[in-house]
Amino acid sequence: MKKNKVGKTILYIILGLYAITTLVPFLWALSSSFKTLQEIVSGSMSFIPKNFTLENYKQIFIEQEHFPRWMFNSLFIAGVGTFLNLIFNSMAGYALARLTFPGKKALFIIILGVLMIPAQVTMIPNYLILKELGWLNSYQGMIVPGMINATYIFMMRQFFINFPKELEEAAEIDGLGKFGTFFRVVLPLAKPALAAQSIFIFMGFWNDFMRPLIVITDIEMFTLPLGLNTFKGQFVSYWNYIMAASMVFTLPVLMLYAFFNRYFIKGISFTGGK
Amino acid sequence: MNKKFSRKALRETGQGYTFMFPALIVLGLFIIGPIFYTIFLSFHKVQLLGNATFDFVAFDNFTRILEDTRAKIALWNTFKYVVIVVPCQTLLALILAATLNAGLKGQTFFRIVYFLPTLTSSAVLTLIFMWMYNKDGLINNILDFIGLPTYNFLGDPAIALNAIMFMNIWSTAPFFMVIYLAALQDIPESLYEAAKLDGANVFQRFLNITVPNLRPVTSFVVIMGIIGTFQLFDQSYIFSAGSGGPDNSTLTVVLLVYQYAFKTLGTMGYAAALAFLLALVILIATLLQRKFSKEESLY
Numbered sequence: 261m262k263k264n265k266v267g268k269t270i271l272y273i274i275l276g277l278y279a280i281t282t283l284v285p286f287l288w289a290l291s292s293s294f295k296t297l298q299e300i301v302s303g304s305m306s307f308i309p310k311n312f313t314l315e316n317y318k319q320i321f322i323e324q325e326h327f328p329r330w331m332f333n334s335l336f337i338a339g340v341g342t343f344l345n346l347i348f349n350s351m352a353g354y355a356l357a358r359l360t361f362p363g364k365k366a367l368f369i370i371i372l373g374v375l376m377i378p379a380q381v382t383m384i385p386n387y388l389i390l391k392e393l394g395w396l397n398s399y400q401g402m403i404v405p406g407m408i409n410a411t412y413i414f415m416m417r418q419f420f421i422n423f424p425k426e427l428e429e430a431a432e433i434d435g436l437g438k439f440g441t442f443f444r445v446v447l448p449l450a451k452p453a454l455a456a457q458s459i460f461i462f463m464g465f466w467n468d469f470m471r472p473l474i475v476i477t478d479i480e481m482f483t484l485p486l487g488l489n490t491f492k493g494q495f496v497s498y499w500n501y502i503m504a505a506s507m508v509f510t511l512p513v514l515m516l517y518a519f520f521n522r523y524f525i526k527g528i529s530f531t532g533g534k
Numbered sequence: 535m536n537k538k539f540s541r542k543a544l545r546e547t548g549q550g551y552t553f554m555f556p557a558l559i560v561l562g563l564f565i566i567g568p569i570f571y572t573i574f575l576s577f578h579k580v581q582l583l584g585n586a587t588f589d590f591v592a593f594d595n596f597t598r599i600l601e602d603t604r605a606k607i608a609l610w611n612t613f614k615y616v617v618i619v620v621p622c623q624t625l626l627a628l629i630l631a632a633t634l635n636a637g638l639k640g641q642t643f644f645r646i647v648y649f650l651p652t653l654t655s656s657a658v659l660t661l662i663f664m665w666m667y668n669k670d671g672l673i674n675n676i677l678d679f680i681g682l683p684t685y686n687f688l689g690d691p692a693i694a695l696n697a698i699m700f701m702n703i704w705s706t707a708p709f710f711m712v713i714y715l716a717a718l719q720d721i722p723e724s725l726y727e728a729a730k731l732d733g734a735n736v737f738q739r740f741l742n743i744t745v746p747n748l749r750p751v752t753s754f755v756v757i758m759g760i761i762g763t764f765q766l767f768d769q770s771y772i773f774s775a776g777s778g779g780p781d782n783s784t785l786t787v788v789l790l791v792y793q794y795a796f797k798t799l800g801t802m803g804y805a806a807a808l809a810f811l812l813a814l815v816i817l818i819a820t821l822l823q824r825k826f827s828k829e830e831s832l833y
Contacts, residue, residue: 267736268638271633271636271638272638274629274633275633275634275638275640275644278630278644278648279644279647279648281704282647282648282650282651282704282708283647283650284672285659285662285663285666286650286654286662288662288665288666288672289662289665292665303670303675305672305675305676305679344556347556348556348557348560349557351553351554351556351557352553352554352556352557354553355549355550355551355553355554356554359546359549359550359553360543360546360550361546361547361549361550361551362547364550367554367558370561370566371557371561374561374565374566376761376817376820377565377569377813378761378764378765378812378813378816379765380765380767380788380791380809380812380813381568381569381572381809381810381812381813382564382565382568382569382572383791383792383795383809384568384571384572384575384791384795384802384805384806384809385567385568385569385571385572385575385806386564386568387795387796388571389563389564389567389568389571404560404564405560405563405564407556407560408556408557408560408561410561410565413557438549439549439552442553463653466655467654467655467656467657469655469656469657469767469768469771469772470767470768470792473771473792474792474796484655484657485655485656485657485658485768488657488658488661489657489771489772492661492772493775499665499668502661502665503661503662503665506658506661506662509655509657509658510653510654510655510658513653513654513655514650514653517649517653521646
């Protein structure tokens with residue numbers, strides 16, 4: 261019994277220490293975003309700002325006129341991109357799971373193969389193709405190449421294979437066609453799987469750094485990660501501003517996480533090859 | 535009958551391809567097509583200014599890699615990064631998962647906290663760490679406070695890459711931790727109980743039951759880790775403002791591909807050759823790992 265207690269204490273110490281290691285950078289960034297520049301450059305180690313100020317948050321919107329536009333761009337691209345992914349990945353997954361057509365097996369193998377291909381291999385041609393289409397510096401250039409995702413097509417296929425067939429048969433007897441069945445019966449019942457992938461897809465778009473770096477050069481069209489990087493160049497040692505901007509950028513994902521916490525874990529175990 | 539059947543089959547084929555249509559377009563135009571395009575580019579000298587020209591140069595782009603010192607540095611940096619980060623993050627993920635799974639109170643709280651870095655964008659994380667790594671930043675202040683030497687993390691070529699490694703181990707381990715956590719649920723409790731009766735202590739149980747039972751998951755985590763670490767780009771780019779400095783110490787293969795493709799003129803074909811080589815290296819590393827772990831599991 262006593263031995264057990266010691267073991268538990270050790271475990272708690274490990275867990276606690278690692279929790280601190282995880283939290284310190286975030287708390288430090290958060291506290292810096294409320295500090296004055298003087299306190300920032302003084303090298304103070306205090307996590308509680310001496311003169312608590314909201315000035316940094318105000319200033320980033322004044323000093324960087326594009327900041328609201330960047331937020332809109334990020335939200336729009338991530339929002340539309342996620343919505344299209346949900347529909348297109350499910351459609352492809354459904355076809356691979358339920359319909360019979362020539363070439364299905366080959367397509368499935370191709371999708372599995374695509375999972376292994378690093379984005380860097382397709383990066384240069386993607387740029388040339390988008391340039392040819394006149395899609396550089398555009399929303400479609402940011403959204404269309406990422407509007408499907410092989411990982412989640414695969415995941416949706418696995419999901420639909422285990423989906424009870426009876427429901428679809430009943431819908432078909434009721435006179436719904438394949439498309440009606442899919443959009444009115446199947447898709448609404450796939451909500452848990454959709455929720456799990458939507459969070460990861462949204463984060464993928466929201467946090468993506470490389471695609472906007474290549475596709476977008478017009479400062480008006482920047483997304484937040486690009487904007488943040490420019491911001492860093494613009495305010496080299498104004499870490500109070502940079503941290504405030506970082507916090508504004510992180511907030512939406514944290515809110516998503518708070519709302520969808522349980523789906524996050526599910527999403528990972530879905531993609532975790534289970 | 536036969537005619538009706540074939541009409542039904544035909545209709546289902548049409549439906550199948552309609553359902554697949556958006557996926558097929560994107561796959562073809564932005565993934566499969568570009569793979570062949572990359573191979574094509576890697577055998578050409580590409581000039582984009584004015585009328586774009588593609589001159590066939592056979593293997594010149596590939597032989598050029600052998601003479602390019604920066605390519606060698608980038609490969610070496612990337613290799614070092616993979617070899618250090620993958621084992622560290624895997625081990626850390628495993629330890630965290632096992633500790634979290636011990637059935638303590640407050641498990642959910644710790645899990646939520648640990649997961650924070652995984653949610654945060656690489657751009658934000660890199661900026662936060664640069665702020666902490668600063669000459670008079672938090673980390674140096676703490677080191678100074680407890681009497682350890684301070685470092686110029688951002689400016690010292692000997693340390694800059696290590697600073698990125700540390701940051702990335704910290705930020706990716708929790709993601710793999712969740713995968714391990716899910717797998718831990720599948721290990722039958724009876725195994726642990728039997729071992730307890732045999733008098734095995736916590737560490738023996740961990741080494742003799744947990745670790746072997748998690749082997750397939752570990753293999754998956756390592757492969758994902760290898761693929762991810764070989765692609766290091768965002769952090770290096772933001773850390774060094776795109777240069778790979780100080781003194782090429784944070785130059786990675788992908789950053790070099792980016793520089794040759796988009797920052798210098800006339801080297802796009804060469805960049806494609808480097809990207810193609812990187813894909814091959816990742817593929818070979820993945821296959822080797824798979825073969826290696828299969829042989830291991832025979833014992």
